Amino acid sequence: MSNPLVDMEHPEVIFAIGTNMTECHPVAATRLKKAVSRGAKMIVVDPRETRLAKMADLHIRIRVGSDVALLLAMAHVISREGLIDKEFIESRTSGSEDFLNHVKDFTPEWASEICEVPAEQIEQAALWYGEGNPSAIYYTLGITEHICGVDNVQSLCNLSLMTGNLGIKGGGINPMRGQNNIQGAGDCGAVPNNFPGFQPCDDQSHADKFSKAYGNQIDAQRGITKVAALNSCGSEGPDGIHAMLIDGENTVVTDPDMNHCKNALKSLKHLVVIDLFLTETAQLADVVFPATAFAETDGVQTNTERRVQRLRAAVPPPGEAKPDWWIISEISKRMGNTQFNHFESAKDVFNELCSLSPIYAGLDWDRIGDGEFQWPVPEKDHPGTPRLHEKEFKNGKGLFKIIGYRDPAEVIDADYPVWLTTGRRLQAYHSRTQTGRSAGIDYLLNEESLEINPSDAADWNIDDGEIVEMKSRRGSIQIKARLTDCSPKGTVFTSFSFASVPVNILTGSGYDPVTDTAELKVCPVSITKIDQGSA
Structure with missing residues (x-):
């Protein structure tokens, strides 16, 4: 985060995009609730009507994977209406002229067709954000887990730069860590x-x-990234990987394209896992360190x-x-390395x-x-830096980036006509390695379900609680339907928390070319009702 958590109480305008903060960061979200109670306006961009969205002054239910189009159009309006911070741009940024010329073509009407939301909402969001003094951006994995995750983040940076909302109390661009x-x-x-x-x-x-x-x-x-490493598991030649150490991650459950992930790990000659419990990933290991x-x-x-x-x-x-540090150090020593010999404590x-x-x-x-x-x-005696970029940027000037919109790696069609997006739930942390072993939490959430809009359910002849088959180009799963207006028509949602409902068999359509981050937030699927006798 560019700003400290306490600054969440001080924006005049909150722009929360790709974040289900009240479920995924419930403690931090209380600060936004305080800001709203004091009169701050809040814009939430999310296909789903989450608890955070219900608190918003403006909820924009964009189509999954269309964030860049929305942000380009917002930049267009901010520039058109003269809401840019000229002094900040001239003194602290580079590339503004090319960027401002670039966004002239991306009108709210253009973005409206891609995002499937009214142009008036895009216009309003841009005006509020541009007029805010200050305005703050908050985002999480709903921005980064796309093939255009880097483009999404850079587009948000462009908004902050053009309005001068960096290095100031209550402003900034703030990724909430997962x-x-x-x-x-x-x-x-x-x-x-x-x-x-x-x-x-x-x-x-x-x-x-x-x-x-x-x-x-x-x-x-x-x-190399983990994606590249998994792709090289068991391969012959100089780039082949035959041994792997996984520390504190349940890769089999949380990574995309689960079948590919399992096959990659099984092809290794030696797999070592360090974890608290015998997770689904640890069960594949040759050696497990507690x-x-x-x-x-x-x-x-x-x-x-x-x-x-x-x-x-x-x-x-x-x-x-x-x-963990002790285990890794001891492994290294037994391999003949000496750089850990001086580690006696954390x-x-x-x-x-x-x-x-x-x-x-x-x-x-x-x-x-x-x-x-x-x-x-x-340096010693330095008081620390609660707020970044107050006087200067580390590399001199903030750089505007020229970004264009592109579709997700896969889009809906006749065979896979429904958008699937995934995330987390308040009651289940990550892959439930820890929370899944708590009887109290199990009482609150003991199974996964698929959020389906009632209008879609009626069209598909699906009743609440029935088992459906959800299929993508990579595989299929069975899951219980839960009818709710939380998910919009044409889009369904489930979490990746339950190994018994391995949704990541379906995901993995594409990866960001810069970071190799998987497109976990967009996956075209088909949904069919299963006869109760065969479920």
Whole structure:
């Protein structure tokens, strides 16, 4: 997030797109509720009528996968109406002239046909956002899990840049992270293109720096994504992958194209999984290491607002469970590597991160004890940076990007005439590795269902509670129908949480060409009623 969580209480206009925040980030969402109660206007862009959408002053139910068209048209209106921040654009951005010329062609009427919403709603959203002082953007995986995920994010950045809503209280562009330490994992280099601290892997100076620190020669090149790794599992030749370590992820349930994922993992000669429980993925492993849970672990997590926080073990771990860092270190030692020999505690690991990462350089284990710092903290005694971009951008100027609309990887047709979109539910966290073992939560949600608009259900002769077959170009599943106006006509929704209803057998139509992120939010399907005798 560019802004701290407390700033969520201070926008004049909230623009929430691709986020079901009241279910996926219920604690953070209370701050938006406070802002609304104080008079802030809220625009929600979501095909479904979620709890957040019901709170909105304007709910735009766009067709899944059409975000770029909407955002181009909003930029068109903001420019046409003179709502741009000329001073900010001239002093702090680059590429504005080409961008403003580009958006002249993308009218609300043009976007209306693609997004399947009235042009008047697009016009209103643009005017409110452009007039807001300040206006803030909030988004989650509904923006990024598309073949155009990068385009979506860059389009949102364009809106922030053209209105000067960056580096100010109550403004910003704020991705809400999907899990508690996703931000921290990225900070530590758990991405294929960056060393710790978001230092690019393909920069020779960075490669030299980490080669020296780790005692092994590291080439100045980007690593491969998980998608590419799974595609290479079992392949012969120099790029083939024959062994894999999966740490804390139930890949089989959460990844797209489940059958492909299972076959890839089964083709490995050796699979190691580190996890709390024997998940569906761990069941395929040759070796499973039991990890400690958060309450059993001393360590560090960095949350969605870049706040660096200590974890303190409250209870001893059961059995032979060990912290992830210890397991990885011991595996490395047994492979003959020496760069982990000095790790005796989580403190040693974190202090090494601080010595190598410029955004953590002013921190150490003792300084983060009270969780008061948000990175970047570039030097000792630095107070931290709650709000990014207040005076300047890291690379000098904010860059406008020329973005064009493109359809999803697959679109509906006569064989697959319904849009499927997936997500999470309040009661079930992720793949239920943890929440699925709680009797209390099981009482609240013990099975998955498919949200179907009653009008569609009538056309398809489907009653509430009946079992239907949902099929895509990759496979089919059976699932119980739940009739609700929450999903619009022509679009159905389910979560990916239940292994017993493996919706990700269906997904995986395409991937973002920059990030390899799967298009989990758009999947054309067909839906047919199953005779009760054969269900």
